[in-house]
Every structure is written in C-alpha cells, then in structure tokens.
Amino acid sequence: AKRTADGKTHIVNPGESIMEAVKAATPGDTIQVMPGNYHETVYIDKDDIRIIGVIKEGKRATMDGQGKLNDAILYSGNNIVVQNMLITKYKGNAIMGQAGNNFEIRDNIIVDTGVYGIFPQLGKNGIVEGNVISGIEDAAIYVGMSDNIHVSRNEVFDSVAGIEIENSRHAIVENNYVHNNTGGILAFITPGLPIKTTFDVIIRDNFIVNNNTANFGAPGSTVAGIPAGTGILIMAADEVIVEDNIITGNKTAGIIITDHENAPNTTIDPEADSKPDKIMILNNLMMNNGYDTIDEAKALMLTEFKQGQPDILRVGTSRDSCIINRHRYVTVGVSDWAECSFTNTDAIDTYILDEPVPPREIKGSEKGKIAYLGICTGCHTYTGRMIGPPVQIIQALYMDNPRGLADYIANPVKKRDDYPEMPPQNYLDEETRLAVAEYMLSRTN
Structure with a gap:
C-alpha cells in the first residue's frame, strides 16, 4: 500500500508511553519504540501511523500486560503498520484491527495474549507476515x-x-x-x-x-x-x-x-x-x-x-x-x-x-453498525456461543435499556464463570457506545 513518506519520527523510551506518542502523532508519522518494558494499551484511531519496535542486540520493545490488561494494540485507523514488537501476558488480544484497511502486521513475537494473537476484523487489503505467535x-x-x-x-x-x-x-x-x-x-x-x-x-x-x-x-x-x-x-x-x-x-x-x-x-x-x-x-x-x-x-x-x-x-x-x-x-x-x-x-x-482501499466514510447513522461489525462480532454471534454469549441473550437482558448496555460495555463486570471476562470498551466515546448498543439490540440475525 502507498503511504505518506514525509512524516515525523517519535521516539519512545522505557518509562515513556506509546499511547502518548500516538496522541501526539499525525498521519504519516512513525513511532519508534526502544527496547524495554511497556505496560499499557495502545489505541490508534488515526490513519497512516507506524509503530515500529527497535531491536538492539536481540532485545525488543516489550508490551507486557502483566496478566492484568486486556488488549495491547487496537487500531481502527487505515494504513497502520505494527512491526518488531514483543507482546505478552494480555488477557484479550495482542493486536486487533477494528475496521481498519490497508494494514501491515509484520515480524512481531506474541506470547500468551489471551483469546487472540493477531486479529484483523472487518478489514480490507491487509498483510500478516513474519510473526511468531504461541499460547493463544x-x-x-x-x-x-x-x-x-x-x-x-x-x-x-x-x-x-x-x-x-x-x-x-x-x-x-x-x-x-x-x-x-x-x-x-x-x-x-x-x-x-x-x-x-x-x-x-x-x-x-x-x-x-x-x-x-x-x-x-x-x-x-x-x-x-x-x-x-x-x-x-x-x-x-x-x-x-x-x-x-x-x-x-x-x-x-x-x-x-x-x-x-x-x-x-x-x-x-x-x-x-x-x-x-x-x-x-x-x-x-x-x-x-x-x-x-x-x-x-x-x-x-x-x-x-x-x-x-x-x-x-x-x-x-x-x-x-x-x-x-x-x-x-x-x-x-x-x-x-x-x-x-x-x-x-x-x-x-x-x-x-x-492501490490502497480508500478510507471508510462513516456517516453518523452508521457509527453503531461499524462498531458492531468491527468490534462486537469478534466475540458475539446472533444465535451461537462464541467468546461471549449470543446476541439474543444480550437482547433479552437489555432490550429496553440501551443506555444500560452502553454503560456496561465501558465498565463490564464478570457475571458468569462459563464465559471469560469481557474487556472494557471505554476507549470508545459515549456516543459510539450508545450507537452500538442500539444497533446490537436491533439485530434480527
């Protein structure tokens, strides 16, 4: 995929935050992560961002969820690159795409990151290459x-x-x-x-x-x-x-x-x-x-x-x-x-x-649908059991209370021993959470 070539490079050292570098970045920028340990979740909602781990004498930039954090890297932007990272001990996903197109996920080492290792969802035109993944x-x-x-x-x-x-x-x-x-x-x-x-x-x-x-x-x-x-x-x-x-x-x-x-x-x-x-x-x-x-x-x-x-x-x-x-x-x-x-x-x-797929234009009325397709369907189907319960069960609990469902997904509480803990979706803004709750409750299949 063709990418912007004149962006800035942001250097992240141990003790600093990858997420803060993402916030400071603009499309076309590269974030270089130096060897060391990082304990955080990174969400990329901008286009054309590269996260590149720097390898020195075999030592890598290591995202360590310490068995406490749910996700390492989530992206909804287009033209995203994640390369040379070591990701371990998360409970949900190492790298999850949420409706991002033209992605490249290369040369990462992923160990024991819960449900999924690399998980592009609702994406077009993507490469997953040269990764080593285990314990999923x-x-x-x-x-x-x-x-x-x-x-x-x-x-x-x-x-x-x-x-x-x-x-x-x-x-x-x-x-x-x-x-x-x-x-x-x-x-x-x-x-x-x-x-x-x-x-x-x-x-x-x-x-x-x-x-x-x-x-x-x-x-x-x-x-x-x-x-x-x-x-x-x-x-x-x-x-x-x-x-x-x-x-x-x-x-x-x-x-x-x-x-x-x-x-x-x-x-x-x-x-x-x-x-x-x-x-x-x-x-x-x-x-x-x-x-x-x-x-x-x-x-x-x-x-x-x-x-x-x-x-x-x-x-x-x-x-x-x-x-x-x-x-x-x-x-x-x-x-x-x-x-x-x-x-x-x-x-x-x-x-x-x-040629790269053009950025997805999301109208206000489609916000809930895209969030449902790009996020919720990774764990829920309409009638069957996946990672989470069927949508029909969620509808039975919240059909007249979309606001309650929107609040729950921001701060979920584990209620059933036969399902894994749901990762909080609090990186989504309140409007999107309500829109996806309303869309989920309206599904008929």
Whole structure:
C-alpha cells in the first residue's frame, strides 16, 4: 500500500508511553519504540501511523500486560503498520484491527495474549507476515470478516487454532509453519455473523505438522469443537484450494471438510449456506495423519469399508468439489468428487490490491453498525456461543435499556464463570457506545 513518506519520527523510551506518542502523532508519522518494558494499551484511531519496535542486540520493545490488561494494540485507523514488537501476558488480544484497511502486521513475537494473537476484523487489503505467535486460547491469527488478505511466513504453535480465515474472502495463507496446535489452518463460516460467506481462499506451501495439542478453548465456543489432531479444517467455506502443503503427524486427520449440520458447537444460520462447495484439493504431501483418529471418523470409514489412517475426511454435503492424486491418500467421503481440471495456482501471486482501499466514510447513522461489525462480532454471534454469549441473550437482558448496555460495555463486570471476562470498551466515546448498543439490540440475525 502507498503511504505518506514525509512524516515525523517519535521516539519512545522505557518509562515513556506509546499511547502518548500516538496522541501526539499525525498521519504519516512513525513511532519508534526502544527496547524495554511497556505496560499499557495502545489505541490508534488515526490513519497512516507506524509503530515500529527497535531491536538492539536481540532485545525488543516489550508490551507486557502483566496478566492484568486486556488488549495491547487496537487500531481502527487505515494504513497502520505494527512491526518488531514483543507482546505478552494480555488477557484479550495482542493486536486487533477494528475496521481498519490497508494494514501491515509484520515480524512481531506474541506470547500468551489471551483469546487472540493477531486479529484483523472487518478489514480490507491487509498483510500478516513474519510473526511468531504461541499460547493463544482461541486463534493465533484470526482473520475475521475481511477481504484481500495475505497471511505468510508466520510460525504459530501451542494454540487452539493456528490460523483462521473466518467469514472472509480473497485470502491466501502460504509459507507458514503451523505446528503443535489443536487445529492447524481453518477456513470456515461462523453462523450468526452479519457477513455470511467465506470463499476464494488458497492454502498453499505451508508446513502443517503435529497439531495434536489438547483443546483448551472456551467451553461451547466454535474452536472448542475442533478435535485435537486436525491439520486443516474447512467448514462451510466455498472455493477453498489446498495445494502443495506438507501435512504430517496430525492424529485425527490431515484435512477435514464438514458442513454446519455435522460440526460440533455450531448453530444453523438460515441466511448462510451451510455446505462447503467447490473445494479443490490439489497436490499435497501427506504422511502419518489419522494415527489416533476419533470414533466418528472410524465409523465413517466402516461405512466405506476403509482401513488405515485417514488423510482426508469429508463429513456431510459438499457440492462441485474435486481432488487430484486421490490414490495417494486414505480418504473418506470424497468418492463422488471429480478429478480437478487444473493442478496449481501459480498464476495467482497475491490478492493484495494494487492501490490502497480508500478510507471508510462513516456517516453518523452508521457509527453503531461499524462498531458492531468491527468490534462486537469478534466475540458475539446472533444465535451461537462464541467468546461471549449470543446476541439474543444480550437482547433479552437489555432490550429496553440501551443506555444500560452502553454503560456496561465501558465498565463490564464478570457475571458468569462459563464465559471469560469481557474487556472494557471505554476507549470508545459515549456516543459510539450508545450507537452500538442500539444497533446490537436491533439485530434480527
């Protein structure tokens, strides 16, 4: 993306505040953060800001939430860059985008930051590259309701989900090392969200290895239903191409394809197509998957008189899908798939756009909608359980009291042991909090 090149550089030293530097910055500025410890939350609501950690003799600028703070970096501005930071011990997110476009999140180390590591939500034209992320309760990299995304050269491990492409389109996930998670790479539709589709996703040239970590996701959440030992999971997404990956040592299966009807912890959204259609499995190297598979997979194998360790497992309905070299793998449920008419995606380099996406113009009447899409849907769906309770439950509690809901999200109090603590949204102004409360209470799906 093209960026302003004549901005100022702000230097932040240990004992100083990154947030104060953001407040002083104007579009086009760079904030250089010197090695040392910083205990704060940074919110970027301006366009064209870069936060760059300075590395000296292996020492990095370290944002340490000390197990007390919820979020490290939140951005709603466009053309944001976050690079070379070390982020650890937050309870919510390391880096979360809230409707910001043209983002670049590169070369960060993220350890134990709660629910999500890197989480661009409702963004267009973004790059997540060269990051090392571990110890995440939901997804190390979670691309939500976004378009034209490139996720490459990351290492993700010791998390429930390695990389998720959720309700998003035109995404490439390539050259990543995805290991020792519960599930490696996921492409799916979460029902109950305002954007109802996932399609045009390429998963290629990744190492997807030994994703056998016991599932420690929030009980009842979508990711809590992922069986340990899943290499790639495709749920209800369309036009997903799986190509030239090395997929080994995943004890349940190398690739699982399912519809919503057969997926655990999933509700049915009448406005979303629950079937994964036009899935294309091209050449992949698969070895030693399915060696300790789940009982449901064993039962499906019996229906086809199959023996061995399943590499590829299809459950439910999938229309117009294809596979090449099927004889190489132990497969279940793909006997009716066609032979793919092409063998590679070499002609597709990236879905990143040649020109930056223009800044989103938010009219006053749309403020609540954009806040809902960019923030609330990261944890809430309409009918299903995600990180937080379904929107329907919130409506039952606050339908005639939007002001009460607006006040609550600014200073939430943990009320239920079966849900994690909600991070306060007090960085939003009072008008926006009321607008998003009114919008949430008006939703019908």
